[in-house]
Amino acid sequence: MFDTAMDVPPxxxxxxxxxxxVRVGERTLSADVHIPSMPAPDxxxxxxLHGISRRASVMAKAFASHCEAKxxxxxxxxxxxxxxxxxxxxxxxxxxxxxxxxxALVEQMGVANTNKVDLFGYSGGAQLAHRFAMLYPQRVxxxxxxxxxxxxxxxxxxxxxxxxxxxxxxLKMNVPALAHNQLRNYLExxxxxxxxxxxxxxxxxxxxxxxxxxVQGRHRLARARHYCRAFRAAAxxxxxxxxxxxxxLPNCLHSFADCAKAGLTKLVCEx
Amino acid sequence: MENHHFKGAxxxxxxxxxxxxxxxxxxxxxxxxxxxDLILGRVTSIGNHQRIQLPAGRPSTLYPGDLVVLPCGARYxxxxxxxxxxxxxxGSDMLAGGGCLGRMVHRNERIKPPTRIQPLGRITSKDGxxxxxxxxxxxxxTRPAQIPVICVVxxxxxxxxxxxxxxxxxxxxxxGWHVAVxxxxxxxxxxxxxxxxxxGASFVADFTDAGMVxxxxxxxxxxxxxxxxxxxxxxxxGCDIAVMELADGIFQRETAALLADASVxxxxxxxxxxCADPVAAAGGVAELGRNGIRPIALTGMxxxxxxxxxxxxxxxxxxxxxxxxxxxxxxxxxxxxRAGIERARHAA
Numbered sequence: 001m002f003d004t005a006m007d008v009p010p011x012x013x014x015x016x017x018x019x020x021x022v023r024v025g026e027r028t029l030s031a032d033v034h035i036p037s038m039p040a041p042d043x044x045x046x047x048x049l050h051g052i053s054r055r056a057s058v059m060a061k062a063f064a065s066h067c068e069a070k071x072x073x074x075x076x077x078x079x080x081x082x083x084x085x086x087x088x089x090x091x092x093x094x095x096x097x098x099x100x101x102x103x104a105l106v107e108q109m110g111v112a113n114t115n116k117v118d119l120f121g122y123s124g125g126a127q128l129a130h131r132f133a134m135l136y137p138q139r140v141x142x143x144x145x146x147x148x149x150x151x152x153x154x155x156x157x158x159x160x161x162x163x164x165x166x167x168x169x170x171l172k173m174n175v176p177a178l179a180h181n182q183l184r185n186y187l188e189x190x191x192x193x194x195x196x197x198x199x200x201x202x203x204x205x206x207x208x209x210x211x212x213x214x215v216q217g218r219h220r221l222a223r224a225r226h227y228c229r230a231f232r233a234a235a236x237x238x239x240x241x242x243x244x245x246x247x248x249l250p251n252c253l254h255s256f257a258d259c260a261k262a263g264l265t266k267l268v269c270e271x
Numbered sequence: 272m273e274n275h276h277f278k279g280a281x282x283x284x285x286x287x288x289x290x291x292x293x294x295x296x297x298x299x300x301x302x303x304x305x306x307x308d309l310i311l312g313r314v315t316s317i318g319n320h321q322r323i324q325l326p327a328g329r330p331s332t333l334y335p336g337d338l339v340v341l342p343c344g345a346r347y348x349x350x351x352x353x354x355x356x357x358x359x360x361x362g363s364d365m366l367a368g369g370g371c372l373g374r375m376v377h378r379n380e381r382i383k384p385p386t387r388i389q390p391l392g393r394i395t396s397k398d399g400x401x402x403x404x405x406x407x408x409x410x411x412x413t414r415p416a417q418i419p420v421i422c423v424v425x426x427x428x429x430x431x432x433x434x435x436x437x438x439x440x441x442x443x444x445x446x447g448w449h450v451a452v453x454x455x456x457x458x459x460x461x462x463x464x465x466x467x468x469x470x471g472a473s474f475v476a477d478f479t480d481a482g483m484v485x486x487x488x489x490x491x492x493x494x495x496x497x498x499x500x501x502x503x504x505x506x507x508x509g510c511d512i513a514v515m516e517l518a519d520g521i522f523q524r525e526t527a528a529l530l531a532d533a534s535v536x537x538x539x540x541x542x543x544x545x546c547a548d549p550v551a552a553a554g555g556v557a558e559l560g561r562n563g564i565r566p567i568a569l570t571g572m573x574x575x576x577x578x579x580x581x582x583x584x585x586x587x588x589x590x591x592x593x594x595x596x597x598x599x600x601x602x603x604x605x606x607x608x609r610a611g612i613e614r615a616r617h618a619a
């Protein structure tokens with residue numbers, strides 16, 4: 001693994017930005033770390049994961065003013081298309097290990113305490129965010145997942161990757177068993193789910209199929225609602241009162257920019 | 272004698288906690304030697320141990336005539352020596368590279384006789400008191416309440432315990448935990464210690480830090496008190512979890528006694544068992560079962576062979592984890608979860 005850090009132009013206002021790169025195995029991951037003018041040392045950094053369009057800089061700009069106001073360090077990784085065609089999955093690819101390495105490097109460089117982060121993901125980034133949190137719940141202060149195309153349910157009737165029952169095909173990495181051991185800690189997390197109220201289209205990027213449509217719903221809005229029900233049921237079955245909310249953003253389609261305009265980034269930072 | 276006699280002496284790794292400036296004189300009543308007493312000696316012949324491990328963490332080649340400082344201590348090492356903490360004024364045996372001067376009673380046929388040391392005296396302070404490793408131990412602590420402990424045991428020396436311990440410590444560190452890596456029993460040496468430091472552990476310590484140069488033939492309550500001291504120190508330093516290796520095999524005197532004691536087992540949240548082959552796995556799991564212990568995973572040399580892994584898992588029903596998996600933060604983190612790390616943090 002080689003790690004680097006270099007200054008890059010700031011995204012917005014008084015924040016300063018440094019780009020960190022880590023190499024884990026054969027893949028490199030870069031992340032821009034945006035430091036507010038007056039960092040609040042007790043505030044966990046916000047780790048924001050882009051979707052499949054990989055517009056990390058757009059996400060950084062949308063969060064910048066809120067993070068600056070809060071004194072919150074903002075970390076925006078960018079998974080390259082070439083090296084990370086399926087960055088949202090944990091298994092054959094290990095985006096989790098690269099994210100951990102980024103967090104370790106940010107801490108080692110003295111930028112922020114990354115023991116815990118507020119973890120946000122949009123669309124494909126939301127898929128990665130909740131899967132990461134299922135494996136490392138202790139690293140997550142609060143989990144914010146917006147407009148995920150589909151979810152890994154805390155449900156042992158559904159085979160992995162849709163649920164936590166054993167996968168139908170042998171896995172190189174037994175993610176469902178690992179997540180199973182962390183499930184209680186995961187269900188105790190503060191979870192905020194966001195979805196555009198108009199995100200009801202079956203676009204090309206949406207995963208479709210008989211099984212997923214029947215279980216999770218035919219579009220992202222239905223799937224977000226289903227996930228919240230499943231999360232609540234799994235928590236309550238274990239005697240946990242879930243710290244969970246679902247926010248449906250009015251007039252929003254499947255667009256991060258629209259959701260941000262409708263207050264998504266402010267909601268995340270003020271949660 | 273005055274302390275210029277110690278100039279140039281090679282102090283062994285097991286003396287790493289000693290304030291060398293306190294060494295002042297020598298006491299030649301070797302019959303009174305106790306385990307842990309610091310002995311100044313001169314190398315008379317080079318045998319099995321051709322080098323001495325220094326507190327700085329590097330080995331130093333020994334030559335006849337070298338002055339060395341070794342604590343008096345026993346040794347249990349089936350692949351080397353068994354020895355007792357006795358000093359013979361005519362000549363004693365270097366029983367371990369990291370320290371331990373005593374009398375060899377058994378030797379593995381495949382190795383050379385021990386390096387011989389002519390003892391010159393027990394080292395005393397200015398006021399004539401013999402310096403002992405126990406005088407420089409960490410402050411004794413009562414049993415800590417919260418820190419989860421994954422205990423690593425195995426079939427024998429060289430079954431893969433230390434490799435597994437270091438790998439798990441590294442995986443846990445990568446997952447973001449502050450990890451204490453401890454040796455509860457064994458003989459002081461820097462090999463294991465250094466590998467735990469290299470793994471990224473937040474705190475590394477062994478029984479030497481609790482005042483014992485070796486735990487062999489030490490009273491069990493003293494060893495247990497040492498374990499509590501190491502765990503208490505780990506907790507006070509803010510470690511989230513401890514990985515503790517118990518040396519040698521589960522039939523070894525002290526390890527067996529510790530595992531048979533329910534109050535000791537209460538200190539350990541979960542167990543990893545390192546072994547070399549499926550038969551050893553089956554035997555080890557059965558033997559541990561007599562004490563109500565079911566390891567959360569098997570590891571060690573066994574895990575290098577996919578066929579052996581399958582046989583062991585079939586025979587025992589216990590999953591096998593490879594070194595690569597223990598190094599993986601996702602796998603290590605799941606072991607932490609099973610050891611109750613979050614419950615411990617909430618309770619703290």
